[in-house]
Amino acid sequence: MSDSVAGDFPPDPLLASGAFISSAGDGTLDSSAKRRPIQGGIGISGSGESVRIGMANGTDQVNHQTESKSRKRAAPGDNWLPPGWRVEDKIRTSGATAGSVDKYYYEPNTGRKFRSRTEVLYYLEHGTSKRGTKKAENTYFNPDHFEGQGSNRVTRTATVPPPPPPPLDFDFKNPPDKVSWSMANAGEEGWIPNIGDVKVQDSVRRDWSTAFTFITSRNPSKVSA
DNA sequence: GCCACCGGTGGC
DNA sequence: GCCACCGGTGGC
Numbered sequence: 001m002s003d004s005v006a007g008d009f010p011p012d013p014l015l016a017s018g019a020f021i022s023s024a025g026d027g028t029l030d031s032s033a034k035r036r037p038i039q040g041g042i043g044i045s046g047s048g049e050s051v052r053i054g055m056a057n058g059t060d061q062v063n064h065q066t067e068s069k070s071r072k073r074a075a076p077g078d079n080w081l082p083p084g085w086r087v088e089d090k091i092r093t094s095g096a097t098a099g100s101v102d103k104y105y106y107e108p109n110t111g112r113k114f115r116s117r118t119e120v121l122y123y124l125e126h127g128t129s130k131r132g133t134k135k136a137e138n139t140y141f142n143p144d145h146f147e148g149q150g151s152n153r154v155t156r157t158a159t160v161p162p163p164p165p166p167p168l169d170f171d172f173k174n175p176p177d178k179v180s181w182s183m184a185n186a187g188e189e190g191w192i193p194n195i196g197d198v199k200v201q202d203s204v205r206r207d208w209s210t211a212f213t214f215i216t217s218r219n220p221s222k223v224s225a
Numbered sequence: 226g227c228c229a230c231c232g233g234t235g236g237c
Numbered sequence: 238g239c240c241a242c243c244g245g246t247g248g249c
Contacts, residue, residue, distance in 0.1 A: 095243050102242080103229080113240090116230050 080117060082124065084108035
């Protein structure tokens, strides 16, 4: 009764639509590029970390008993994470707190890293991160930028790969008048969009997500000196 | 007591 | 200056 539509997505929330994730440049995953030389040499570097894809995949653990936690611990899985985001559990290898785990969240397109759910949510709302961004808070949803992005002068540093070509179907000029969201199944899939009585297709929803991600990621945070 | 979050620091 | 990591605290 459920394998029809809402079953489970392919493990590639964003890639499916157009596959652009241009994170190539900044080596998102293997941060082996920099990464401080962990002393002690405990070989946890590779095997100690488990990276998971955000989104409904952890269906295996059907143990979603407490859905209404509270502010903290409110994320048994990572259902609050927008599709495409990655979560990385990093185990501390030294110090008094060695063995404890830090969670890091990675934005799909730019690979930007966040240390907490709070930071991610903040970023999703403001399009910029609190920390590390002293100024430049001008990133707001502005459809016009979207069109002219072919050759604008935005002097973005080479740090961030060029904004992904938007292979989207999302019509920025004519967004749906109203979208109602319904909770499909607490804790599993999260919210499902409906326009009128019609459930929004998965692919469409994914485009929305991609569009959103794109918008929120094309900000000039690195404009430093 | 456990867990998530954030500040601060040290290394590069 | 940036980034990764650890320490410590507050909330539950």
